[in-house]
Amino acid sequence: xxxxxxxxxxxxxxxxxxxxxxxxxxxxxxxxxxxxxxxxxxxxxxxxxxxxxxxxxxxxxxxxxxxxxxxxxxxxxxxxxxxxxxxxxxxxxxxxxxxxxxxxx
Numbered sequence: 001x002x003x004x005x006x007x008x009x010x011x012x013x014x015x016x017x018x019x020x021x022x023x024x025x026x027x028x029x030x031x032x033x034x035x036x037x038x039x040x041x042x043x044x045x046x047x048x049x050x051x052x053x054x055x056x057x058x059x060x061x062x063x064x065x066x067x068x069x070x071x072x073x074x075x076x077x078x079x080x081x082x083x084x085x086x087x088x089x090x091x092x093x094x095x096x097x098x099x100x101x102x103x104x105x
Contacts, residue, residue, distance in 0.1 A: 006047065008047050008050060008051065009043055009044070009047050012043050012046045012047055012050070012087055012089070013043050015087055015088065016042065016043060016046075016085055016086070016087040017085070017086060017087075018083060018084065018085060018086075018098065019084050019085070019086040019095070020081065020084070021074075021077040021078055021081055021082075021084065024077075024084065024086065024093065024095060025074075025078075027093045028069055028074050031068065032091050032092050032093055033068065033069045033092075033093050033095060034049075034066055034067065034068060034069070034092050034093070034094045034095070035066070035067055035068070035069045035073060035094075035095055035096070036065070036066055036094050036095065036096040037060075037064070037065035037066070037096075038096065038097055038099065039065065040060070040065050040066070040096070042085055042087060042094060042096040043087065045060065045066055045094060046087045046089050046094050048060075049089045049092060049094065050089045066094075069095070082097050082098070083097070083098040084096065084097055084098060085097075085098055
């Protein structure tokens with residue numbers, strides 16, 4: 001069974017972009033930066049937040065796969081400067097580290 005992406009999912013996907021930690025620091029300072037675990041679909045999480053799907057969001061918050069970025073994580077992101085994806089679901093900015101592609105041999 002294949003699921004057709006919702007219009008909101010497609011809209012959020014189109015608004016998702018690569019971004020640097022330097023560009024995200026003001027959002028961290030305002031306390032509106034949410035980190036999405038690498039095992040989650042960033043856009044699906046953003047869609048659930050946008051649609052106020054409290055059960056899903058509460059479960060992710062409870063298991064730690066979605067959480068406010070901590071000072072320790074901010075320091076780590078500053079030092080490592082990984083590639084990040086971000087999408088805005090006002091007032092939140094959801095971020096996720098981009099998956100590293102395996103090297104071609």
